[in-house]
Structure formats: C-alpha cells, structure tokens
Amino acid sequence: MIQINKLSKKYKGADDFSVCDLDLAIDEGEIFGLLGPNGAGKTTLISMLSSLLKPTSGHFTIDGLNYKEHKNQLKQLIGIVPQEYALYPSLTAYENLMYFGSMYGLKGQSLKNDINAHLETMGLSKFAHKKIKSFSGGMKRRINLISSILHKPKVLFLDEPTVGVDVQSKNVIMAYLKELNTLGTTIIYTSHHLNEAEQFCTRVGIIDHGTLVCIGKPKELIAQEENAEHLEEVFLAKTGKALRDHA
C-alpha cells in the first residue's frame, strides 16, 4: 500500500537530516506503529506522506500513486489525524464535521447520515450540536478522528491520537480504529504509549535520528531482544536511555 524509497528531509538551517534515506513498505490492512523518541523524525515522516512537507530527496507512492503527480488523488485517498485538535472551537461538532466532510466533496443526506453514525459510535450524539470549545480533551480527540475518516480513506495517518485523553476515551478511540482496520483501512500510527502500540499494532518500526533502527511484529521484536518482556525494553535498547530534549 505504501512504498517509501530513500526518503529524506532536511529542514532549512538544520545541521542534520530529520529523516534520512528511509526505506519502508507498509502492506494493505496493516496497523503500522511508527515509534521513536522526541525528535526522531516520526512527525516529519508522516507530514511528508500526508503532503504537508516536501521531501528533500527520495520518493514514495501510496496505493501506486506518486505524490508529485497525483497530489489531489492522494489527498482523497488518505486521512490524517493531526496531533493538535484541528477543529473550529466556535463551531459545533456537527458543523465542524459537515465542513470537513464537504472539503472531500461529500454532501447531502449521505454525509449527514455518516456523521450521525460516527457520532453515535463515538458516544457523542448528544453533544453533536454543542460547540467544540465546551468539549473535554477526549471528546475533541474523538471529533478530530471522525473529521479525518468521513471520506472513508484507504490509509489513515494518526499522529499520537490518544495524547491527553482519559482511559475511557482512549478505549473508544482504539476500538474504533480496530474496527476501521477490519473494514480495510491501513493505519499508520505514531505514539509514545508503547504498551498501547504493542497491543494495537500488527507491525512496528522504531525510528531514531531519522532512520529505522528496527522493524517487525511487536512479539518478534520482544523475542529477539535479550531480557525483553515488553516493547518498551526493546525501544530503550534500540534508542538508548539518554534524554532527547531539543529546542
């Protein structure tokens, strides 16, 4: 589904590459976890795959479509759940969803039905006509997710979708993502919650300093690492224990 070849990104004025000569292939129907410490290059990679950033070199295709030649088709094919709540606070949940759905060319009763169905699944029906600014973090995260899947994308990118949410909201979000995956959506997901990734992902890639340091199924990676019982131990073994503060 996603084929990445020698993809690199170096920001203007930066000394090092944020993503460096990265090769990666993600199959259709996978839930791929992109893990790594702060500044490892996860968000940069997702931003390039979702047409927000221009790669410095290399190329990638999604479902056979090249980002340079099929920008708009690609945008129609993918969904992006950004780290921040990308919603209008003074609009209601319903108005936000109607607007972002319309941006994918969706309209009419079918869009309204889809919105109502998603709100119902996410437990937000009774808040449909409340303004986003009155929502809790967990509620905003759920609306953020719905905004990105109304057009039924083949590939869904999620950049830390459960940051700052309570356990209940997290469970609802993760269950919903699983359901989407069973319906055929390929999911690429970044997170610092390694336990969550271990449970959720079919395959993970640990990225550090812009390069993949290991890739595989969570259980295989744990088995390969000496004395490791969880993905967290694999993660620390591969990326080290040094703090990754950067400004």
Next chain:
Amino acid sequence: MHKLWASTYKEFLLVTRDIGGLAVLFLMPLLLVIVITTIQDNSFKSIKETKLPILLVDMDKGKVSEDILKSLADSKLFQVDMAATDEEAKQQVLKGDYQLAIVIPEDLSSQLDIKINENVDGILAKFSDGEESIPEVKSKMEPKEVKLYFDPATQQSFKSSVRSNIDKMISKIETETIYKAFQAQLTDDPSEAIFETEKFITFTEIVPSKYKEALIPNSTQHNIPAWTLFAIFFIILPLAINMVKEKNQGTFVRLRTNPVSYATVLGGKTIVFLGVSLVQFALMLAVGIFLFPLIGLPKLDVSGRLTLLFVVAFFAGLAAVGLGLLLGTIAKTQEQSAPFGATFVVILAAIGGVWVPVFAMPKFMQVLSNLSPMNWGLSAFYDVFLRNATFIELVPEISLLLAFFVVTTLIAIIYNERKNAV
C-alpha cells in the same frame, strides 16, 4: 462550487458566532463617523457661533485703534478684553488664558494721519500745475508694527486665518484714511461724497454642477465616504486574525491535507467579509440619512446615487478583503497581523486623503497617494456624492480597486503555494 459554498457557510458561522467581534466590526465605525462628523460640524459652527476671547492692548488710543476695536466687534468672532501693557498681554497668552493678543502701538493713528496726509499732499501737488509747491521735508517716521501674540498651542491654520483677517482690517482702515485725506483736500463740504468706498470686487462661492441645482457639500457629505472607506479597510484586521487563528488552531494544516484549493478557502472568506463590508456601508449610510438629522447634523443626501454608491463600496470592499487575505497569509501570529494591519490602514488612509486633501500634500506624497486604494475609493465616492458621476466615469477607479484585489489575492495564493510547496 460545493466546497466554496461550504467554506462560505463556515466563514459566516465563524463571523456571526463572535458577537463581540461583530459588534466591534459594525458599531465602532458608526461611532467613529458620528464622533468625527460631530466634531467637524461643531468646530465649523463654533467658529461662527462662539466668540473667541482675545486681548487687546490699546497704546494708540486714537482713530485706528477705535476702528480695529469696532471691526473686531463687528466680525462677531471675538470677545475683546483689554490689557494695560504689552508685557501683561504676553504673559496671559503664554499662560494659555487667551489664544491671541493684539498690541496696537503708540501714536499709530496720529502718525498714520501724518504719513497719509504727506503722501496725499505730495500727489496733489504733482497735479496742481505749480499752484502749490511740493512739500520738501517729509517727517521721518519708523514703520508701525501691530504685534500679535499667539498661544504656542495654537494651530498654524488658525494663526494664518487670524493674521489674514487682521491684515485685511488694517488695510481697510489705511484705505479709508487715504480716501478721507483726499476728500479733505478736495472739498470743504464733508457731506459731499467724492469717493465710493463700497467694495467693488466681491466673491460668490459656486460649486460647479452638471445639473441646475448645485449640491453644496456639507460635513456629512465629506465625512461619510471618507470614514466609511476607513472602516471598510479596517476589515483586514478581523480577516487576518481569522486566518492566523486557523493556523494556530491547526485547522489550516487539516485544510492543507484536504483536497481543496487555497483559492477556494480564500473564496469563502472573500464572500463573507465582502458581505460584512457592504453591511457596514449600509449602516453608515443609514446613520447619515436617519440618525444625523436627529442629532443636529446635516443629513446625508443619497438621492439617485444609491446604486452607484454600493458599486463603489463593493469594489472598495474587495480591495480591502484582498489586502486582508494577503496579510493573513503572510502573518504567523496575531501579534504580527494586528499592529501591522491597524498601522497600515492608518497609513493608507493618510496617504489616501482621508484626513488631509491630496492637493494639500507635498508633491512626493501626492504621487504616493495615487498608489493608495483608499485614494481610489475616496475619489470614486466623491465622484458619486459630489460630482454626480455616472457608472462609466467610475470605471477607472473601480477597475483599480478590482485590480488591487486580484493582485493581492494572487500574491497570497502564490506565497502560500511556495511556502507550502510539496
């Protein structure tokens, strides 16, 4: 088209949900035009109706000072108080108690008489064909000086106006004295009128008009277009802030991942903010037509001009929206967009002739004012309001406003494409 409609509806909701912002957008311009027109109208009236207290130091105690005092009283502009000495008058003006003091020098009347009589004698002797000899010795007199003390806070325009009035007054007295001197020399009968002393040259103010009835522009007719335009251009502030907010909220990033062009996103904003500027304009007109007469200000006359006024407002609104789109595209924070936007609009207004007429500006600024969209808009409004222009006559100005919108919007789109090129 569906995406444009959805964008427009979203912008409409965002604008109408911000009640405070909406109130500022509509009420502040109204307040501005009411305050400015009231001040300008009243300051114009106050010059006519209220008397300015001034000090007079009469060291002459003669005919000239008597005439000056009478002229000052007749002008009904001044309330004249007397001071004993030059120094006392100077101190009172310096303290700010009076804006003006006039000091009439000692022996002004007597020496003016002597001077004029000598001159008249000299002239008549020239024509007397030897019957009278030309007086050989002329009195040696220093020219007399009427001193004017102005409060340092007095505006230059007021000083010039007072100086010119006093000058006219003194010239009139001098002329009358000359006539009287001739009269005394030519006839022994003081009742015999040899000279006609009434003004031969007078002025009539005529405003050129295509129609029989000339429209005399009043403060409302001048203020509504100027300040409406100022208000319309202030729309760049909420528009730019709206766009910067989208960047900060992350919604702009989401839109960039959606299959929608930046032009469509800007299109929605253009339609809504253009609508806002037209509502602003309609409210300003309504204030001029209905509220101004109720609060004693001249009524705004829009008869037969309403359509053309809205045409100009439409294109002026477009130009303002274009500028707002550009500013909102380039600015990264509200701290960048708000102060820059506000200052820039004030600069555009200044060079556009909202405060000082373009013809009164220095040459360089006059050239610069041709580049201000506010100048194009103001000219178009004045053309409609004061010169009864037709649509065809407005085409050059509204074309410039339209071109300004197109250019600023294109720059915004290109800038966004380059900045976010993938």
